[in-house]
Amino acid sequence: MDYLVNNFDVVVELFLQHLQLTLAVIFFSLLIGIPLGSLLARIRWLRGPVMSILGIIYTIPSLSFFVLLIPIFGLGTRPAIIALTAYAQLLLIRNWLVGLTNIEPAILEAARGMGLNGWQRFWQVEFPLALPMLLAGIRLVALSSIGIGTIAAFINAGGLGVLLFQGVITANYDKIFTGALAVTLLSFAANYIIRYLEQRAELKIYGKRI
Amino acid sequence: MSNGVSPLLTATNNMPVNESGEIIFDRVSKTFSGNTTPAVDQISVKITAGDLVVLLGPSGCGKTTLLKMVNRLYEPDSGKIWMDGKEIHSLPVNELRRQIGYVIQQVGLFPHMTIQKNIAVVPHLLGWEEKRINDRLEMLMQLIGLPVSYLSRYPRQLSGGEQQRVGLARALAANPEILLMDEPFAAVDAINRERLQSELIDLHSKLNKTILFVTHDVEEAFRLAKKIIVMRAGKIVQYGTPLELVTQPENEFIEELVGANNVLRKLSLVNVNSILKARENQSFYVERSKTNENINSVLHPEDDLRSVISVLLCSGQDSLLVKDSHNQILGTVGYSDLRNMLISNLPSEQK
Numbered sequence: 001m002d003y004l005v006n007n008f009d010v011v012v013e014l015f016l017q018h019l020q021l022t023l024a025v026i027f028f029s030l031l032i033g034i035p036l037g038s039l040l041a042r043i044r045w046l047r048g049p050v051m052s053i054l055g056i057i058y059t060i061p062s063l064s065f066f067v068l069l070i071p072i073f074g075l076g077t078r079p080a081i082i083a084l085t086a087y088a089q090l091l092l093i094r095n096w097l098v099g100l101t102n103i104e105p106a107i108l109e110a111a112r113g114m115g116l117n118g119w120q121r122f123w124q125v126e127f128p129l130a131l132p133m134l135l136a137g138i139r140l141v142a143l144s145s146i147g148i149g150t151i152a153a154f155i156n157a158g159g160l161g162v163l164l165f166q167g168v169i170t171a172n173y174d175k176i177f178t179g180a181l182a183v184t185l186l187s188f189a190a191n192y193i194i195r196y197l198e199q200r201a202e203l204k205i206y207g208k209r210i
Numbered sequence: 211m212s213n214g215v216s217p218l219l220t221a222t223n224n225m226p227v228n229e230s231g232e233i234i235f236d237r238v239s240k241t242f243s244g245n246t247t248p249a250v251d252q253i254s255v256k257i258t259a260g261d262l263v264v265l266l267g268p269s270g271c272g273k274t275t276l277l278k279m280v281n282r283l284y285e286p287d288s289g290k291i292w293m294d295g296k297e298i299h300s301l302p303v304n305e306l307r308r309q310i311g312y313v314i315q316q317v318g319l320f321p322h323m324t325i326q327k328n329i330a331v332v333p334h335l336l337g338w339e340e341k342r343i344n345d346r347l348e349m350l351m352q353l354i355g356l357p358v359s360y361l362s363r364y365p366r367q368l369s370g371g372e373q374q375r376v377g378l379a380r381a382l383a384a385n386p387e388i389l390l391m392d393e394p395f396a397a398v399d400a401i402n403r404e405r406l407q408s409e410l411i412d413l414h415s416k417l418n419k420t421i422l423f424v425t426h427d428v429e430e431a432f433r434l435a436k437k438i439i440v441m442r443a444g445k446i447v448q449y450g451t452p453l454e455l456v457t458q459p460e461n462e463f464i465e466e467l468v469g470a471n472n473v474l475r476k477l478s479l480v481n482v483n484s485i486l487k488a489r490e491n492q493s494f495y496v497e498r499s500k501t502n503e504n505i506n507s508v509l510h511p512e513d514d515l516r517s518v519i520s521v522l523l524c525s526g527q528d529s530l531l532v533k534d535s536h537n538q539i540l541g542t543v544g545y546s547d548l549r550n551m552l553i554s555n556l557p558s559e560q561k
Contacts, residue, residue: 110318113281113390114332114380115307124331128322205322207364 003174004181011163015182018149018159022190024081025145026138029088033137036089037096038122047097054090062087062148066155080152087148088141095140099133100126131201139194146187150179160186230294231387231420233257233280238289240275249275251444252289259387262414262421264431266467267441273424276441277390280422281310293388308332311381311389311419315396317373319365325376326361332384350379353413371402378410382417391423395430407433428468432475440464453479473552477515482532485547486511486540508533509543515551518543 004011040047062083069079103126111125153161163179166172234256241248250272257263265273278284279291282303291298298306319328326347333343351358354375365373374394381389395403411434414421425431431438432452440447440455440463448460452468456476459465469475507525509518509532522530522545529544 104316104318106314106316106318107320108318109283110312110314110377111320113283113307113312113314115304115335116331117304120335125320207321207366 003172004178011160011178011182014158014160014162014179015186018146018161018183018186021077021080021084021149021152021157021159022142022145022186024077025084025088025149026141028081028085029092029141030138032085033089033092033096034134037093038100038126040093040097041100051090051094054093057086058090062151063154066152070155075156077152077157079155080149080157084145084148084152088145091140091144092134092137095133095137096130099130102133103129128201129205132198132205135194135198135201139191139198142190142194143187146183146190150183231259232292232294233388233420233422234292235276236290236292238276238279238286238291240272240279240284240286248272248287248444250279250286253444253446254289255439255446255449257420257422259420260418262411262423262434262436264435264438265422265424265441266428266431266435266438267426267447269426271441272444273426273439273441274392277392277422277424280388280390281307281312308335308384309386309388311383311386313374313377313381313389313391313394315393317365317377319373319376319380321365324362324364325368328365328376329361329380329383331380336384338384346383346385350382353382354379355409369402371398371406374398374406375409378413382419387420389419389421391421393424393426396425396427403430410434432468432479440467474516474519476552477519477548478517480515480551481511482509482513482515482518482543483511485515485543485551486532488551489541489547510534511540515548519548 036050040050065083065086066079069083073079073082107125107129108121111121116124149157149159150161150164153159153165160179160182163175163182167175167177167179235253238250238253239248240250249270253272253276265277267273275284279286280293280298282298293306301309320331323331329347329350330343333346338346347361348358351361356372356375356379360368360372360376365376368376374397377394381391395406398406407430410421423434435452437449437451438455439449442463448455448464450458455464455468456472456479459468507521507527507530509521509530511532511534513521522528527544529542529546532540532543534540
């Protein structure tokens with residue numbers, strides 16, 4: 001624990017870098033995943049091909065994916081965010097799609113029959129009802145990005161992976177232990193916070209007062 | 211609500227009586243992709259404004275398809291549908307739908323919204339002021355017979371019957387002239403269904419909306435309908451009043467469906483008043499002396515003959531006095547009248 005005590009500000013900085021990376025990945029995943037998932041919910045035949053492509057992307061080993069992106073995007077956080085966002089799509093879209101397609105058809109029919117247009121149906125009905133599943137997807141994205149994100153330190157993306165790589169190279173177990181501890185802390189915190197939001201959203205759609 | 215007359219009357223005071231609400235189908239056809247036979251086949255029919263018309267038929271006869279073409283959840287392949295003299299495609303689709311109340315079997319309340327928000331969806335879309343919406347909400351809760359405190363509850367906290375009442379209130383929220391109801395009471399238990407049915411009859415007589423009501427339940431159709439459209443295989447088999455269907459069935463299908471040979475159903479479609487009227491016309495001989503005037507049971511002009519039988523049986527008399535609401539004696543009615551009624555095969559102009 002000596003390392004953590006002596007280099008507390010370094011660890012905090014790397015922790016924040018890691019958090020920033022994760023938040024950026026969540027942001028860009030949602031930017032792509034929500035519209036794409038909504039499209040898949042409407043166009044059934046697109047689901048198979050798109051989901052298999054996302055599945056294939058998910059199987060690319062992370063280290064080689066990062067390295068493959070270097071010629072195009074250089075070193076640093078950019079290729080890391082791109083690769084992690086690409087991985088995240090499978091987790092996010094699958095959940096979002098389940099959320100959307102599990103809405104009781106009668107509810108959507110009533111919404112249509114009452115004269116809500118597509119946009120109004122989305123914001124007033126579909127989004128709130130699929131939100132718990134979306135949050136579950138976001139939770140998976142956060143956890144996997146925190147995990148795989150440690151490897152992104154290899155391509156200079158910073159984050160808590162720096163401690164792990166340096167620790168391995170210099171055989172500094174204290175450093176490795178500190179890095180692992182910080183990553184675990186981040187994962188647990190992310191899991192807890194998003195799970196809390198998820199439960200609130202769930203209560204909401206079950207019509208319980210919060 | 212069937213006995214809650216006064217709140218209903220006050221509730222309808224600030225509501226204009228609608229004269230419009232006519233629907234005309236003009237050679238409407240619809241074939242679903244992948245099917246060779248049309249779901250709706252060249253249907254032309256006129257729904258008079260203010261009528262409660264029931265679409266009756268076995269499943270797959272096209273009754274729901276016909277209904278859903280009115281609010282354009284389905285589009286006809288050919289033919290036109292007119293509402294108040296306007297072709298329904300002359301309006302933007304969502305504008306059209308906001309003018310038509312829509313009630314479905316599974317209710318489809320939004321589970322994440324309170325009852326208040328559920329009912330107020332369309333008024334909000336139409337940009338009503340808060341005050342107007344709140345007044346309307348209060349009025350609607352009175353109309354459907356639920357306490358105002360329910361407004362802050364969520365759908366899951368309500369029973370099935372209560373949920374369907376809210377569904378009805380939601381459909382009525384923006385005061386549409388037309389209500390489309392797709393087997394709305396099919397998923398409700400028998401006791402609640404009967405209550406909802408009589409409430410609907412009550413509501414219809416107070417609000418004067420045009421109601422198009424889909425059901426496969428013959429009893430329900432006869433109970434509610436002013437007119438019944440019987441459909442089979444995408445076509446209309448017969449369109450008429452319940453009495454016409456029973457006394458002048460178009461063919462064997464109708465006979466079998468409505469039970470044209472069912473004496474009790476025939477009797478249930480005629481009331482005491484029509485016997486008295488028929489007697490005036492034909493000057494029946496009445497044996498007044500046989501009627502014991504000291505018996506407590508009396509008949510009312512609006513009683514149907516089916517209930518007359520049970521009153522007669524219970525009283526042990528051969529005939530009973532008919533009294534109106536002012537306790538005025540209008541005449542007597544007995545078994546012989548019922549018999550004569552059945553022999554003469556019932557007058558077709560009177561329900």
